[in-house]
Amino acid sequence: MGSIAAQLVSSHEDVVDHTKTSAGAPVPPTGSGGDVEASVTTDLSVDEWLLVDDSGYEPCGLLFGVAVFHIGLVGVLTGNGEVDTLSSALLRARELATGKLQAEARRVGATGVVGVRLSIDQLGGKSHLARFMAIGTGIRPKGAAVGTESQPATPFLTALSGQEFALLLRGGFLPVGLVMGVCVYHVRRLGPLTWLRTYSQSIEMSAYTSALYAARELAMVRLQAEALGLQAEGVVGMTTSELSHVWGSHVIEFFAMGTAITSLPDRQDLLDPTFVLSARDNVVSDPGAILGDDERTRDDK
């Protein structure tokens, strides 16, 4: 495999003024219970805010973490196989971004961050630089002061929305963290003889099948290892994706992500679901969503 130059280019710590919150207002005095109430910026929708509030939590700011990484390939790849250096680079870049998000969360006294979105933006051209950003809204139990012992060292991160967080809590579960797994795989070009042989037939390409199947499973194994490390009971909301970033279609990143959860037996409420018939017109979900190229849609969450 070719050698890779994958390195951290800059960190947002160089630019952010730590005496200010993300909203620009000065950080409120700690411990006093706050007779000065700083205003809070969040990206929660009204429904999310109400349900988070109903669960006994309050938002404490829109938070983000950024890392810019060089993810280009140096050299030529041959053969089929995992590109180890890229796998670790892509994971590391995301971990840096989420790590900074957690640091921000700690700083504003949040016990967790909901609605976390991870985005990757290529910074264009031949630079092969990509900006990894993790953004979400920090929350903490209502009335908790910043910097007390009740604040955990590692605020949990979750991609779950405010509503999903509230529902999870009612069911007696708590998110413990965002878990991820990465496997970058290089697929060799098909030789001309193989191409000619298979041209007219309908047949499974078993070599490719096993390779890509294994790569996806590897990403999921790694995600599981993270969940087991957090001593979680399970993972919900898993997503899997395939991305080629700046490399061209022969190099594919298989990425799996989910929210690890653990149960709080003393907090379990009876859910008692009932049927409702909405008086609002229903939107018919896309019939093509069951298969093919479309983004998956499911019933209203």
Add this chain to the structure above:
Amino acid sequence: MSGHEPSTEGLPQEALERLHELEATGGTLGLFTSDLSVNEFMLVREAGFRPRGLVFGSSIFHVGIQGRRWGKNVELGKLTEALYSARELAMTRMEEEADVLGADGIVGVRLDIKYYDWGKHSAEFIAIGTAVSATEGGDWRTKRGLPFTSDLSGQDFWTLLQTGYAPLGLVLGNCVYHVGHRNAIGAINQYPRSMEQPKITQALYEARELAMARMQDEASSLGAEGVVGVQLVEKSHMMGSHIIEFLAVGTAVRPISGEHSLALPQLTLSLDS
């Protein structure tokens, strides 16, 4: 619904490793993974099941060419079989994974097709879902001893069980059809008038019926009472606009109790925008 017997031969080593890791062993309580949303997760539990693990099957299939006459409406049987087999392979592997977990069934199955630039006329067919096990045990598998499969979401799964039915299997029927081109004279003659194109109407009608009939046959062979949530999709994939694949997908169901009733729903007006 696949016809193959599950065996772990088709699964890569990494899959077996991943699935075994999920099980509770001596010291640990095990772990579950799922692509269920929180809503689905809660309702699957309410229905008396617990998620075991995300299960997944894949097959990279090369779809060959099949000759056809330019003007003729005809099913392209070889392509029908190819697209069916590809999905079947993916689903069989997904079922094998659920079998390794000892799960009772799979909910939320999603069939997907991924195209890669390096695979001309190839595509990756994927079947992915969440394997579940009944907390109180019971007989949920199909009569052939395989875990049930369904494309029902967690919410639909709970609703189905409330009405006294259980899922048996995801059933699908397809038909790849070539719609004949009109010849030039015919096209010119008809140009200014609005009229039905009987040739094309007939072709599409036939293709759709073939797909639906095949889906129904699968349901019958499972011993199902009916099929719910049927979706009919028509796609050309990468085959050009005169070739269309008609696909009918649904979940075959069987009754688990003599009574089938549903609580009367309450009327609500959501404040959600």
